[in-house]
Amino acid sequence: MQGLAFDIAHLLAGSLVLVSFLMIYQDRLPSLINVFALHAILLAASVAWQATIQNMPELYVTAMIALLFKAFVIPVSLRRMIVQLGIHREIDTVVGTGLTMLAGMALVALSMVVMLRITAMADPLAREDLAFALSVLLLGLLMMVTRRNAVGQVIGFMSLENGLILAAAGAKGMPLVVEISVAFSVLIAFIVIGIFLFRIRERFDSVDMQALDRFRGEQQP
C-alpha cells in the first residue's frame, strides 16, 4: 500500500511537470488556456492525494479551491476575455519553441539535481515532490520569460504558483494558513491582473507587451 501511495503521488506530480512542458509549446491562446485547466486539475488531484495519504483533511479545501477556481473559473473568464479582446488568434513566443523546450529540460534536470542532492535525509515522498515542484516553478518562470503576450505571462505565473502549492502540499503538516493564503493571493492576483488587462485594452487596444515596452519615460524627447 505504501509503495502504491508513493507511486500515485509521483505519477500525479510527474504529470504536472509534463503538462508544464505541454504549455510551453502551445502557441495559440485558447489551447494554452485549455492546457492550463488540465494543469490545475492535475494539481487538484495531486493535492487531494496528499490529503489522503497524509491524513490531512484541510488539504482537501486547497484541492477544491484549485479545482473550482483555477481549473474552471479562471479558464472560462480568460477565454471570454480573449474573445472580447479579439486576440484568440496566434500568439508568438519571443524565443523559438525548440530552444525553449531545451531550456525547459535543462531547468528540470537542474531542479532534480539540486533538490535530490540536498534532501537526501528528508522523507522520500516530500523529497521527490519537492523536486517536481521546483521543476514546475522554473518552467512557469521560463514561460513568463518567453511569452510576450500579457495573457501568456499571466498563465505562466499561475502555473508557477501551481508549483508552489504542490510544494506546500508535499511538506508534511505545513499549517493550512499558508495554503489558503496562497490560493487567496492567486485570487487577488487575478483580480489585479483583470484590472490591468482591462486598462491595457482601454489604452492600447492590445495586450501585446512589446507595445508597452516602447513607452519608457526616459526615451521620450
Added chain:
Amino acid sequence: MTIIQPLTLVLLMPLLSAGFLALMPNYRVSSAFNVLASAVTLLSAGLLVVRPPQPNDYFLVDELSVIFIVLNTFVGFTTSLFSATYIGHEIETGHLTPGYVQFYHAMYQLMMFGMNVALTANNIGLMWVAIEMTTLATVLIVGIYRTHQSLEAAWKYFILGSVGIAFALFGTILVYIAAEPVVGEGLPGMIWTVLNSRVAEFDPALLNVAFIFLLLGYGTKVGLVPLHAWLPDAHAEGPTPISAVLSGLLLNVALYAVLRFKVLLAANPRAMAPGPLMVTMGLVSLAFAAFMLYRRRDIKRLFAYSSIEHMGIIVFAFGMGGPLANFAGLLQMTMHSLTKSAIFFAVGHITQIKGTQRIGDIGGLTATHPGLGWGLVLGVVAIAGLPPLGIFMSEFLVVSSTFSRAPLLAIPLVVGLLVAFGALMLRLTGLAFGEPVGTQAPVRISYVPMFAHLAIVFAAGIYLPPAVVVWFQHVASMLG
C-alpha cells in the same frame, strides 16, 4: 488586561482606516483622516518601545523589529502630511479624480497595515502573506495615473514582484521542511522564536538552498541588482508620496525579512555563511547603480537609482557582519529612509511646480523657491554622504570597518561611493543653481515633513543620543 494593547492598535488602526477611507468620498476629509490614522499608529508604535508585548505564536516584537516599526510608522505619518498637500494639488489640476483619491487613501493604509504585520510577525508564513499584500497594494497605486508609462511600470513591478514573492515562498517552504523533523509538524515549524532556538539541529543543505531562494525572492523587493528592474519605473511613474514610501519603507521591510533569515542561517554552524552572498549582491548593486546615476534624465529615476545604491551599501554592511558593520548598516538604513523620503517630498513639489520630471527642464531652484531648493540641496548633500550629516557617519563606519577586516573589498566600495557622489553633485548643480529654467505653477508646499526629516539627519550626524547608540549596539550584536 483591559487596556488595548499598543500592538493591536498598530495593526488595527491602518486596517480599519483602510476600510473607512475606501468609503469616504470627500478627499479633504479623507486626507485629514489619513494623517490622523497615521499619527495614532505612530503613537502606538511609540508605546511598543516602552512596553513591548510578550511574543505569541503569531506576533513578536523585539529590539530589532521595534527599530523598523518606529521608523515605518514615523515616515508613514510624515508622508501622510506631505501626501495631503500633494493630493490636493493633483485634484486641482485634474490629474486625479476624487474617486481615485478615495482608492489611493485606502490602499495607502492597507500598505501600512501589510508592512506593520510583516514587521511584527512571529511566523514566516504570515510574514510572507503580509509582504505579498504590500506588493499588491503598491502595484495598484503605482498604476493609478493610468498613463502608458504608469501602466507599464505597474505591470513590470507586478510581474517581477510576484516572481520574487514566489521564490520567497518556495524558500519559506524549504525552511519549514528543514524544521519539520526537528520541531515537529504544524505551526511550530514556522515560528521565528522556535526556529531561532532550534536551528542548530536543522539540515544545513536544505537551509542553504532555502536562503538562496529567500535572498533572491525578498532581494527582488529590496531592489538588489540584477533584480531591480521594477524599482526605477515604479518610483518614477507612481504618485510621489508612494515613491517616498517605497524607498523609505517598503525596501526596508523586505530587507528586514532578509535579515531575519540571515540571522537564522548564521545560527546553524554547519550551514554556509550567508555573508559572502550578501556582500557580493550589495557591491554589485552599489557599483551598477552608481554608474547608472550618470545617465538619468528623469529626476525621480535619479533618486530611485540612488535608493538601489544605498540598499546595496546596507546589504553589504549586514553581509560583512560583526558589531561595527551591523551598527553601521542599521544607522545607514535609518538615515537613508529619512533622507530619501525628504528628497522625494521636495521632488514631489518640484515636479508639480515645473509640470515635468525631466532634469533638463528644472533649474535654479534656490533662486526661485528658496525653501524647496535649499531643502533639496541639503537632502542631496546628505544622501551623497557629505559630513556632517548622518549618512556620512554611517558610510564612514561601513568603510572603516571594511578596511580593518577586508581591505580589498573596501576598494570597490569606496569607488562606488565616489562615483555616486560625483553623479549626484553633477545633477544637483543643474537643479538647484544657475539660471532658473522651466515654468512655474503656484503650488502649496508643506515644508514640515521635509525639514523634520532633514533636521533629524543633521542632528544624528553631529550627536547620536547615547540611548539610541546602546540600543543599536545591542541589536547589532544580536545580528551576529
